[in-house]
Amino acid sequence: MSSKAILGEEINKETESLYKKEKKLGEGTYAVVYLGHHIKTGRKVAIKKIKLGNMRSGLDMSAIREVKALRELRHPNVIELIDVFSHKTSLNLVLEFLDTDLEIVIKDKSLVFMPADIKSWMMMALRGLDHCHRCWLLHRDLKPNNFLIASNGQLKLADFGLAREFGDVKRAMTSQTVTRWYRAPELLLGATNYTGSIDIWAMGCIFAELSLRAPYLPGASDLEQLTTTFRARGTPTEDEWPGVTKLPAGYNFERFPKPQFSDLFRGSSDDAVDLMNKMLAFNPVTRIGASDALQHAYFRSLPRPTAPAKLPRPAQNIADVDVETADGGKKRQYEDAFDDMAGNGIETAAAARDRLKAEPAAKRADLRISSPA
Amino acid sequence: MAANYWESSQFQRFMLTRFELAELDSMHMLQLTSREITHIKIYFSSLVLRIGKRLRARQEIVATALVYFKRFYINNTFYDLDPYLMTATCLYLACKVEENPHHIKQIWSESKAAFAEVSPDIRFPYDVPDIAECESYLLEEMKFYLVVYHPYQVLLDVSEQIKLPKPSLQAAWSIINDSYQTDAIFVYPPHVIAVAAMFLSRVVDQGSQSDVEAQQWFADLNVDITDVLQVVSDLLVLYGLWNTYSEEKMPELVYRYIADIAASN
Numbered sequence: 034m035s036s037k038a039i040l041g042e043e044i045n046k047e048t049e050s051l052y053k054k055e056k057k058l059g060e061g062t063y064a065v066v067y068l069g070h071h072i073k074t075g076r077k078v079a080i081k082k083i084k085l086g087n088m089r090s091g092l093d094m095s096a097i098r099e100v101k102a103l104r105e106l107r108h109p110n111v112i113e114l115i116d117v118f119s120h121k122t123s124l125n126l127v128l129e130f131l132d133t134d135l136e137i138v139i140k141d142k143s144l145v146f147m148p149a150d151i152k153s154w155m156m157m158a159l160r161g162l163d164h165c166h167r168c169w170l171l172h173r174d175l176k177p178n179n180f181l182i183a184s185n186g187q188l189k190l191a192d193f194g195l196a197r198e199f200g201d202v203k204r205a206m207t208s209q210t211v212t213r214w215y216r217a218p219e220l221l222l223g224a225t226n227y228t229g230s231i232d233i234w235a236m237g238c239i240f241a242e243l244s245l246r247a248p249y250l251p252g253a254s255d256l257e258q259l260t261t262t263f264r265a266r267g268t269p270t271e272d273e274w275p276g277v278t279k280l281p282a283g284y285n286f287e288r289f290p291k292p293q294f295s296d297l298f299r300g301s302s303d304d305a306v307d308l309m310n311k312m313l314a315f316n317p318v319t320r321i322g323a324s325d326a327l328q329h330a331y332f333r334s335l336p337r338p339t340a341p342a343k344l345p346r347p348a349q350n351i352a353d354v355d356v357e358t359a360d361g362g363k364k365r366q367y368e369d370a371f372d373d374m375a376g377n378g379i380e381t382a383a384a385a386r387d388r389l390k391a392e393p394a395a396k397r398a399d400l401r402i403s404s405p406a
Numbered sequence: 407m408a409a410n411y412w413e414s415s416q417f418q419r420f421m422l423t424r425f426e427l428a429e430l431d432s433m434h435m436l437q438l439t440s441r442e443i444t445h446i447k448i449y450f451s452s453l454v455l456r457i458g459k460r461l462r463a464r465q466e467i468v469a470t471a472l473v474y475f476k477r478f479y480i481n482n483t484f485y486d487l488d489p490y491l492m493t494a495t496c497l498y499l500a501c502k503v504e505e506n507p508h509h510i511k512q513i514w515s516e517s518k519a520a521f522a523e524v525s526p527d528i529r530f531p532y533d534v535p536d537i538a539e540c541e542s543y544l545l546e547e548m549k550f551y552l553v554v555y556h557p558y559q560v561l562l563d564v565s566e567q568i569k570l571p572k573p574s575l576q577a578a579w580s581i582i583n584d585s586y587q588t589d590a591i592f593v594y595p596p597h598v599i600a601v602a603a604m605f606l607s608r609v610v611d612q613g614s615q616s617d618v619e620a621q622q623w624f625a626d627l628n629v630d631i632t633d634v635l636q637v638v639s640d641l642l643v644l645y646g647l648w649n650t651y652s653e654e655k656m657p658e659l660v661y662r663y664i665a666d667i668a669a670s671n
Contacts, residue, residue, distance in 0.1 A: 040482055041546035041548070042543060090538055091538040092541065097499075100552060101553055104553070117549065117550040168410065198505075
């Protein structure tokens with residue numbers, strides 16, 4: 034290779050010089066995330082630095098998938114990839130900075146979720162997912178902590194390290210994908226040809242988790258996951274999933290009865306339970322798609338989804354940044370006066386939340402959605 | 407990710423006009439004739455194809471690699487980065503992007519073997535880590551835009567619709583392969599190239615029954631026919647040049663060309 038700089042390399046250096054790293058936000062097995070900002074505009078960014086080991090084999094598959102997917106996707110509910118640059122032996126993805134994620138929100142027991150809040154999150158999540166599926170892209174790792182939340186409350190789909198395109202029936206894909214608790218039954222049975230329905234199953238699990246405030250299908254191991262699934266959803270019948278009873282020996286499942294879902298999801302409306310059941314249909318062919326799910330009566334019935342900015346959020350965000358944000362969060366929880374629906378007699382989620390906060394905790398307990406047995 | 411070509415980075419960032427391409431060619435030409443420039447394009451396309459065959463890579467992977475190769479050398483010369491190393495690297499990256507990864511060592515050894523098969527004069531003094539390093543230059547040059555759309559899927563979809571006879575389909579498929587030796591994919595959207603290939607395959611395959619249906623289909627098509635004919639004429643020019651192409655002479659020509667660039671720098 035000649036000593037003359039290659040053009041791409043110069044552009045890369047220019048890109049790098051646009052951003053300043055501030056501090057480490059977190060570290061995973063394959064990447065470290067830093068808080069940073071665009072030097073000229075001051076825009077806050079998250080810089081995801083992907084370690085490339087010793088560069089022996091270039092960019093690994095998850096980095097390739099993530100860059101490939103995010104370079105083409107543009108949607109308000111998908112995390113924005115602002116820039117990419119490499120630095121010595123690491124690849125840096127400059128992503129929009131997002132304060133918190135859905136897992137933190139679900140786990141924060143000081144936050145009360147109203148049905149309208151859940152509807153709002155589900156709507157944003159499905160919109161982001163619908164966009165991916167329209168682009169023939171499977172996410173393959175949907176779970177609450179891959180839904181990040183912006184300071185304005187917008188939910189954004191992130192972490193495309195397992196994402197890949199789909200639609201070619203002749204090409205097999207691995208069934209070893211998606212975090213276990215969110216893995217669709219066809220994957221658990223080893224399907225190598227699947228569609229967006231696997232992402233929908235995961236969304237269904239997240240929907241249930243938002244209502245229960247606990248993981249819906251927490252299987253202890255890969256083997257047990259199917260049993261956990263069937264125990265919660267009832268063992269599928271031939272009607273429900275043609276062919277399932279004809280699986281080879283070794284697939285003889287204990288027959289669990291179909292539970293009364295409306296008992297478990299007492300805090301959810303009939304529409305909500307109906308949509309959840311459609312998203313968690315055993316037969317991947319009849320399982321509802323993302324765009325159909327968005328057309329479901331659930332999104333058209335009252336209560337209306339909470340405006341993103343009014344959604345409950347933890348007092349402190351991931352970056353534990355300045356007092357200002359933490360303060361703002363607190364202030365908002367108490368001073369919520371939800372304007373666009375005020376005055377029409379409908380109690381807004383924000384108002385209801387305030388009312389609940391004012392009530393004694395004991396009384397509130399039976400308004401809470403029951404947790405799984 | 408095959409949903410929307412018009413919103414893709416390929417359409418929005420990597421398209422060139424015929425004029426821009428001609429300018430690029432003349433800028434890179436130096437002492438070479440335009441015929442020799444085309445021969446070099448044919449040569450490296452065939453090298454990528456050769457390695458691809460050894461890896462049993464699908465045609466789309468080879469096509470993606472060829473697009474990467476071209477994207478890199480739009481702004482760089484063969485002197486900046488050895489084209490043989492880049493050939494191997496493009497395939498390595500394309501295999502990963504198209505979800506069919508091969509071990510880097512295998513890419514290296516198959517490339518080395520393919521080059522040795524073509525000519526003992528090809529120098530390939532690189533080792534596995536060089537491919538990894540080269541990959542990062544390639545990625546930077548492409549600004550990490552990796553998705554490439556090809557005419558193959560369009561051809562398959564359309565041929566089903568109009569029940570294209572199998573020989574015509576195969577001929578059209580091969581013509582699309584050939585189109586990567588021209589710069590068509592940088593100037594026209596994939597469906598135009600697919601239509602051009604089908605058109606040409608129907609012209610060549612006149613032995614089979616003349617189907618009124620296909621004629622009608624072409625007539626009804628809402629595609630700019632001048633674009634289609636331009637692709638066809640580029641392909642015909644390419645086929646004409648195949649007669650004067652000889653692979654044995656290429657290694658020497660490439661090294662002479664690189665020396666020229668070095669001297670002019």
